[in-house]
Amino acid sequence: xxxAILSGNEAVARGAYEAGLAFAAAYPGTPSTxxxxxxxxxxxxxxxxxxxxxxxxxxxxxASFGGVRSLVAMKHVxxxxxxxxxxxSSYVGVNGGFVIITADDPGMHSSQNEQDNRxxxxxxxxxxxxxxxxxxxxxxxxxxxxxxxxxxxxxxIRLTTRVCHSKGIVSLGRRKRVARKPYEKDAHKxxxxxxxxxxxxxxxxxxxxxxxxxxxxxxxNRIERGxxxxxxxxxxVAYQYAREVFPQATFLKLGFTFPFPRKLVRKFAGLVKxxxxxxxxxxxxxxxxxxxxxxxxxxxxxxLEGELSIEVVREAFFGPRRRRPxxxxxxxxxxxxxxxxxxxxxxxxxxxxxxGATGDIGCYTxxxxxxxxxxxxxxxxxxxxxxxxxxxxxxxxxxxxxxxxVIGDSTFLHSGMTGLLDVAYNRxxxxxxxxxxxxxxxxxxxxxxxTGRTLQGEPSAHIxxxxxxxxxxxxxxxxxxxxxxxxxRKAIKKATxxxxxxxxxxxxxxxxxxxxxxxxxxxxVDPADCSACGLCLDLGCPAMVRLDDxxxxxxxxxCVGCGLCLQVCPKRAIK
Amino acid sequence: xxxxxxxxxxxxxxxxxxxxxxxxxxxICMEAGYDVKxxxxxxxxxxGGTVVSHVRYGxxxxxxxxxxxxxHVLLALEELEALRWVNYLRPDAVxxxxxxxxxxxxxxxxxxxxxxxxxxxxxxxxxxxxIDGVRIAGQVGDMRAINIALLGALAVLLNLSPAQLRRIxxxxxxxxxxxxxxxxxxxxxxxxEVEQKxxxxxxxxxxxx
Numbered sequence: 001x002x003x004a005i006l007s008g009n010e011a012v013a014r015g016a017y018e019a020g021l022a023f024a025a026a027y028p029g030t031p032s033t034x035x036x037x038x039x040x041x042x043x044x045x046x047x048x049x050x051x052x053x054x055x056x057x058x059x060x061x062x063a064s065f066g067g068v069r070s071l072v073a074m075k076h077v078x079x080x081x082x083x084x085x086x087x088x089s090s091y092v093g094v095n096g097g098f099v100i101i102t103a104d105d106p107g108m109h110s111s112q113n114e115q116d117n118r119x120x121x122x123x124x125x126x127x128x129x130x131x132x133x134x135x136x137x138x139x140x141x142x143x144x145x146x147x148x149x150x151x152x153x154x155x156x157i158r159l160t161t162r163v164c165h166s167k168g169i170v171s172l173g174r175r176k177r178v179a180r181k182p183y184e185k186d187a188h189k190x191x192x193x194x195x196x197x198x199x200x201x202x203x204x205x206x207x208x209x210x211x212x213x214x215x216x217x218x219x220x221n222r223i224e225r226g227x228x229x230x231x232x233x234x235x236x237v238a239y240q241y242a243r244e245v246f247p248q249a250t251f252l253k254l255g256f257t258f259p260f261p262r263k264l265v266r267k268f269a270g271l272v273k274x275x276x277x278x279x280x281x282x283x284x285x286x287x288x289x290x291x292x293x294x295x296x297x298x299x300x301x302x303x304l305e306g307e308l309s310i311e312v313v314r315e316a317f318f319g320p321r322r323r324r325p326x327x328x329x330x331x332x333x334x335x336x337x338x339x340x341x342x343x344x345x346x347x348x349x350x351x352x353x354x355x356g357a358t359g360d361i362g363c364y365t366x367x368x369x370x371x372x373x374x375x376x377x378x379x380x381x382x383x384x385x386x387x388x389x390x391x392x393x394x395x396x397x398x399x400x401x402x403x404x405x406v407i408g409d410s411t412f413l414h415s416g417m418t419g420l421l422d423v424a425y426n427r428x429x430x431x432x433x434x435x436x437x438x439x440x441x442x443x444x445x446x447x448x449x450x451t452g453r454t455l456q457g458e459p460s461a462h463i464x465x466x467x468x469x470x471x472x473x474x475x476x477x478x479x480x481x482x483x484x485x486x487x488x489r490k491a492i493k494k495a496t497x498x499x500x501x502x503x504x505x506x507x508x509x510x511x512x513x514x515x516x517x518x519x520x521x522x523x524x525v526d527p528a529d530c531s532a533c534g535l536c537l538d539l540g541c542p543a544m545v546r547l548d549d550x551x552x553x554x555x556x557x558x559c560v561g562c563g564l565c566l567q568v569c570p571k572r573a574i575k
Numbered sequence: 576x577x578x579x580x581x582x583x584x585x586x587x588x589x590x591x592x593x594x595x596x597x598x599x600x601x602x603i604c605m606e607a608g609y610d611v612k613x614x615x616x617x618x619x620x621x622x623g624g625t626v627v628s629h630v631r632y633g634x635x636x637x638x639x640x641x642x643x644x645x646x647h648v649l650l651a652l653e654e655l656e657a658l659r660w661v662n663y664l665r666p667d668a669v670x671x672x673x674x675x676x677x678x679x680x681x682x683x684x685x686x687x688x689x690x691x692x693x694x695x696x697x698x699x700x701x702x703x704x705x706i707d708g709v710r711i712a713g714q715v716g717d718m719r720a721i722n723i724a725l726l727g728a729l730a731v732l733l734n735l736s737p738a739q740l741r742r743i744x745x746x747x748x749x750x751x752x753x754x755x756x757x758x759x760x761x762x763x764x765x766x767x768e769v770e771q772k773x774x775x776x777x778x779x780x781x782x783x784x
Contacts, residue, residue: 005601005611031616109616133612133639166614166639169605243637310642323644323662324700329690330659333588333679335624371684537684542623545678546685557718 006170008163011134012073012101013038014170015141020178021045022068022096025056027414028443029075030110031164032103036073037446040455044175049446049455052381052414053078057085057100061154064098065190067181069145073101076117077380081415083120086154090125091200092190093152095181097145100126103159106280107307110161110442112361112380114305116282121156121258125204127211128156128258129220130236134168136255142176143220151207151214156258160280162237162307212259220255221264223271231272233265233285233296238308242278245313249276260288269294276301276317280308337366339543340560342437342508346406346482347374348539348568349489355402355496357433358391360384360416362408363442363510364435371540376403381411385419389428400429401496407432410440410448413463417472423501424473431495431502432474435482436465437510445513469503476502483508485567511560522559523566525552529573536565536574580633581733582641584663587652588677589623592722595747596650597628599726602743603735604632614639623680625656649701650729652708652722653677654693661700668701671728671767673708673721704728704770711762717755723748727763731771737764 006014012035016024024047026036040047046063050056053074060072074082079102086100102120105111121128129144131137137159144155188196215221230249234242235257243251252268254261265288269275277286277298286298301316302308315321337344347367350357351374359365359378368375377387388405395403407416412434423430440446447453452462469477476498480491488506495502522543525536532550543558544565554565554574566574583600587593597613604611615628629641643662651657651672664670672694681687690696697703706728708721723744730740741757748756 003605005605005613161616162614162639165616166612167601168612168636168639169610237639240637240639244642309640310638311644314642321644324664326659326662327690327696329688330655331679331681331687331689333623333625333655333659334681335589336680338623370681370686534685540680540684542680542683545683550685 001172001174003169003171005167006134006138007034007165007167008131008134008137008159009034009165010038011138011170012141012157012159013042014172015138016071017042017045018138018173018175019142019145020069020176021071021145022178022180023047023060023063023070024073025050025060026073027051027053027056027078028440028446029078029103030443031105031161032073032075032078032101032159033443033446034164035101035103036455039071047455049448051449053082054085057082057089061085061089061098064094064096065183066095067183068096069178070096071099071101071141073103075111076102076104076115077111077113079117079120081381083124086120086126087124088192089154090204091192091197094148094154095183097148098154099141099144099148099157100154101157101159103161103164104281105161107161112378114281116284118158118257118284119282121158125208126154126156126258127151127215127256128158129255130158130257131163131255132236132239132253133163134166134170137163138170140220140255147214151211153207153211158236160237166237208259212262215256215259215261216263218256218261221261222253223268224251224253226250228272229274231268231275232278233268233275233289234278235285236280238278238280238313241308241310241313244310245317246276254285257285260285260292262288262292265289265292265294278302278308278313281305334369335366336369336542337363337540338511339541339558340511340562342482342506342511343367343435344372344539344541345485345488345564346433346435346506347372348564349485349492350374350404351538353489353492355404355492357404357406358384358387360405360407360411362411362435364406364408369540371538375406382407382415382419385416385423385430385432388430388432389419389423389426392428392430397429400431404431404433404492404496407434408441409434409436409438409450409465410446412465413449417468420469420474420503421472428501429499431492431504433492433504433506434465436505436507438507439510439513441510441512445510465505469505474501474503476500477505478502479505479507481508482506483562483564485564511562521561522556523554523561523563523574524556525554526573526575527551529571531571531573533570535568535570539564539568541565580631580636581648582646583630583648583650583729583733584641584646584660585628585630585650586656586660587626587722588656589626591626591652592719593626593628593652596722596726596729597630599740599743599747600630600729601632603739604630606739607736609633610636612636612639625659627660648729648732650725652725655679655690657697658690658693661697664701669732670697670701670703671725671732672697672703672705673725674705675709675721702774704767706763706766708763711759711766714762715755715758717752717759719752720756720759723756724759724763727760728767731764731767
């Protein structure tokens with residue numbers, strides 16, 4: 001069949017399709033998001049966004065119980081959310097094949113930490129595959145499903161940003177027909193009470209031994225013969241960089257990395273004089289080599305932090321290179337809130353009121369950057385509300401008045417709801433501001449239960465945020481348009497001074513959403529009226545530029561006519 | 576073997592259409608029978624920030640990322656972004672840069688200054704071809720066609736089949752913007768051809784001297 005240029009994520013979707021997958025679920029998160037977006041294009045696969053990764057995991061697991069091939073995908077930190085069902089999933093095993101995809105983010109292009117989820121495989125006792133490019137990303141999904149069914153186990157596929165978002169040529173195949181397996185009740189296997197779990201743990205340990213044996217012979221682990229002076233052991237995208245740096249060396253290219261093929265590594269050690277382990281982040285392979293009694297050089301040369309690249313690997317083993325430096329005055333170009341972004345008015349108001357904010361994960365995290373600087377904390381999905389309540393507990397009423405929680409609509413439905421319940425339950429007075437822009441914006445506008453549309457864009461139950469907050473025990477729920485600065489200011493003042501928990505829903509659709517975009521005229525600053533006070537520049541709107549004399553100018557090609565600057569200009573100079 | 580690989584770094588500001596250019600380039604490389612890989616980062620980096628796309632093609636490509644100091648071509652849709660990536664250039668590299676300055680937020684609000692003499696500095700690092708993408712886009716009546724104008728220039732430099740490229744552009748772009756983009760593509764090609772001719776005569780003169 002034909003070839004196509006696919007990203008790793010597109011290739012995973014294609015691989016799922018070809019392997020006869022019938023169900024997939026996920027919560028969006030960079031760099032994993034496009035996996036489900038592309039799976040959704042295949043009519044033969046039922047695919048869905050779930051409210052969070054834990055639910056997605058449980059639903060996909062249920063589909064496997066029901067007898068079909070099933071997949072769940074998430075970013076690395078998403079697997080922390082789904083860790084609870086994952087750890088027990090190895091005990092219960094599968095019916096239809098079940099694949100867990102984790103997309104790690106070395107270098108933290110779009111993440112809050114750099115955890116290496118390969119550690120999870122060993123921890124949760126789940127076999128793991130590591131594709132190194134798009135072709136392998138496609139092929140490994142099929143392999144993983146076969147392994148899953150053969151050994152009655154979930155299988156983890158670990159991707160990284162450079163596998164997910166790099167494109168390469170992939171040869172396409174046809175879809176395999178896979179019949180649904182009959183479901184039979186088996187409480188000893190799937191009903192995990194201690195008496196069953198003890199027996200299942202024995203099964204897990206026995207299964208790992210069999211998988212270990214299987215990994216030794218797997219075609220996913222291969223020796224590429226070269227000169228015997230240097231042997232390179234590597235996996236994932238690190239293989240690609242190592243291939244460029246050591247073109248003549250002998251390679252042990254690992255695709256099946258847990259359980260670790262110890263005998264194969266010992267055999268490899270006999271073929272070469274010296275072994276280098278080239279891997280990103282944690283010394284996972286290196287530790288396995290050491291425990292197999294094979295001497296190797298890895299993290300004593302390579303960094304534990306950040307992404308690898310050809311130059312990082314080359315310099316680690318061959319010393320620093322002379323390179324053309326980049327001039328020091330090349331100013332950074334940080335990501336910014338878009339012109340017309342509904343979050344801008346909200347953060348501007350908080351800043352003017354000198355109210356701090358515990359933040360959360362989404363586009364609005366950009367409100368933390370200058371000139372808005374409107375955020376105190378940001379930890380993980382949903383943390384804003386618990387953090388704000390904890391600060392109130394520590395700092396008393398002062399904490400509740402001078403600090404609010406800000407959280408996006410998608411994030412609130414992901415894991416903010418339980419935090420809000422805690423505020424109501426434990427007599428907090430914290431104000432929670434839900435930045436409701438009607439989408440999951442940061443990852444590229446995915447639907448969620450609040451938008452009333454499914455992954456495929458079909459209409460579905462539309463969650464009423466106001467009613468939901470009230471049901472969680474909050475009496476004071478206000479809805480404002482964050483582009484109306486006056487109303488926003490009043491709402492925040494009122495809510496923060498209340499001695500009861502409150503929620504402000506700052507509702508305005510994301511400016512990038514097509515159906516909501518209103519083409520208005522760009523505004524202009526009248527230089528005769530501008531007093532160079534700089535208040536409009538404090539908005540941090542990308543369309544607003546400071547001239548050399550301190551006056552403001554609007555870059556017309558960027559202005560969407562939202563009118564925020566009109567509201568802050570004391571001289572009415574913007575028209 | 577490594578020398579058979581061409582490394583093209585395409586850079587710009589989020590929203591300028593860097594990824595579309597690298598997409599089209601990768602596509603034509605595959606159609607021409609090369610192995611090709613390209614890499615970029617999505618997500619946080621897209622919101623008006625720096626965007627960089629690595630494209631590598633040749634008989635067999637391993638790394639999706641270009642090694643610093645080995646890019647044959649730097650295609651920049653914005654001047655400051657061109658300067659940001661000079662550490663990726665080979666000594667004999669060519670920089671094709673769009674004559675346009677987009678102020679990053681720290682500059683726009685007056686916290687930092689946009690570097691001066693960007694093009695002069697670039698010329699110290701490599702052969703520089705300046706394309707007036709803004710003017711071309713104005714002429715064809717679509718300010719978003721700057722990227723395709725620059726693609727036209729790149730096509731001449733890399734000797735890519737214009738007919739094949741036009742076919743891919745037609746496949747990738749929405750119908751209503753096609754006419755303007757195809758016109759921008761031709762104008763970008765013309766601009767590069769003029770430059771190439773000048774460059775060749777200039778080099779001939781240096782030889783005879």
